[in-house]
Amino acid sequence: MDYLCSECSMQLSKFEIELNELYPVGKLYCEFCQSKHEREIIKKIADSEEDMENDYTRGLFKTLK
Numbered sequence: 021m022d023y024l025c026s027e028c029s030m031q032l033s034k035f036e037i038e039l040n041e042l043y044p045v046g047k048l049y050c051e052f053c054q055s056k057h058e059r060e061i062i063k064k065i066a067d068s069e070e071d072m073e074n075d076y077t078r079g080l081f082k083t084l085k
């Protein structure tokens with residue numbers, strides 16, 4: 021059975037299939053698309069942490085007043 025990347029339909033290597041089994045994300049991605057998605061996830065996490073920091077800082081300022 022062939023495993024194809026669900027984004028670019030490239031055939032996955034044995035190593036990439038093993039990676040997908042280790043870190044299942046519901047879809048099969050080749051190494052290139054996988055890292056592309058990882059960057060998006062990291063960016064989302066970084067953005068949400070930035071928001072949290074702003075809320076936290078705002079809360080601190082409130083208590084100081």
Ligand SMILES: [Zn+2]
Nearest residue numbers: 025028050053
């Ligand atoms: Zn791909």
